[in-house]
Amino acid sequence: MTAGYDPSGVSRPPEQPGEPPRHAAADGSTSDTGRLGPLPPRMTSTGSFPTLSSPAVFNAPPAPPPPPPPGFAPTGSFPAAPTSPYATSGQPFSGAPVPAAPARRSRLGGVALIIAIVLAIVAATEGVFIYRLNGRIDDTNAAAQKAQDANNARLEGLEGRAKQLEKKAGENLDAQEVAKGVLPSVFRVSTPQALGTAFALGKAPAGGGTDLITNFHVVQEEWDSGGRDVSLERQSLKFSAKIVKVDEGKDLALLHSDEVFPRLTAGSTVPAVGTSVLAVGAPLGLEDSVTSGVISALRNTPDGERLQFDAPINPGNSGGPVVNAQKEVVGVATAKAAEAEGIGLAIPILIVCQAFGIC
Secondary structure (H helix, E strand, C coil), rough: CCCCCCCCCCCCCCCCCCCEEEECCCCCCCCCCCCCCCCCCCCCCCCCCCCCCCCHCCCCCCCCCCCCCCCCCCCCCCCCCCCCCCCCCCCCCCCCCCCCHHHHHHHHHHHHHHHHHHHHHHHHHHHHHHHHHHHHHHHHHHHHHHHHHHHHHHHHHHHHHHHHHHHHHHHHCCCCHHHHHHHHHEEEEEECEEEEEEEECCCCCCCCCCEEEECCCHHHHHEEEEEEEEEEEECCCEHHHHHHEEEEECCCCEEEEECCCEEEEEECCCCCCCCEEEEECHHHHHEEEEEEEEEEEEEECCCCCEEEEECCCCCCCCEEEEEECEEEEEEEEEEEEECCCCEEEEEHHHHHHHCCCCC
């Protein structure tokens, strides 16, 4: 074919030597065999988008469809949705429950593991804290016990010192205080023939009243004459009493009055040399007289054991009490040196208690 007008409306170059022949299509167009393929559809003159007027285009075999992706049916439709565990009516599905998703179980297991680890750490921390706290408590208890032992030792030392001070204070006689506690129990005793001193002592008699002690030589004439009545005087008051028992060898007499007087207490031991004492009586009839001194010596005399003391005494003191700082009677004044001062003798109170059994 030579160059010129192309029935398809498209000019083409002339055939070249050696070029394969161009064939006309069924609609009068030509094509390059094996190179160009079918020509595009002819454009209309209306100016609109081209329309396909060549039946060859519609008769071309369609391209094979791509293979369906996994999970889709061969028809090209989507796979069926999973069946819901619940009916469309809203009622619970009566079949077996759908198991929880594995991912959720995994998350729950991880949370439980974290909680367990936290609890283990807390428990371990509390254990360490309690262990340390117990150790501190033990240390505190040990320190407190040590301090208590030290305090007990100090208290024992203080108690020992206090007892020593009390002993020394007891040895230092307070004459005013002792006299105040002793005088209400001491009386001037008189008979028609003599004058002396008597004092209330010991336990209350079973029949009532009060027992008193004096020297036998004070009431001897009244006793020897058969008389038994004596008079007790103190601060212008007079009370009657009777001689109920005597011990001539010990120079002691026991009197009894129906009146109730405050009674003195007998000492339980023989006083040591140097013990402070107070002599109370009615020297020359002067009642409520008090003199002070110490125990000078312990003597054995022809009349028996005697306490020597240096508190001044005079006639009328016979039968009066010699008392210590604790207001206890340690002896009964009975005699003095006629040609000296500060040498008096007293019968130990233990002998009096043995003679009459009233202490």
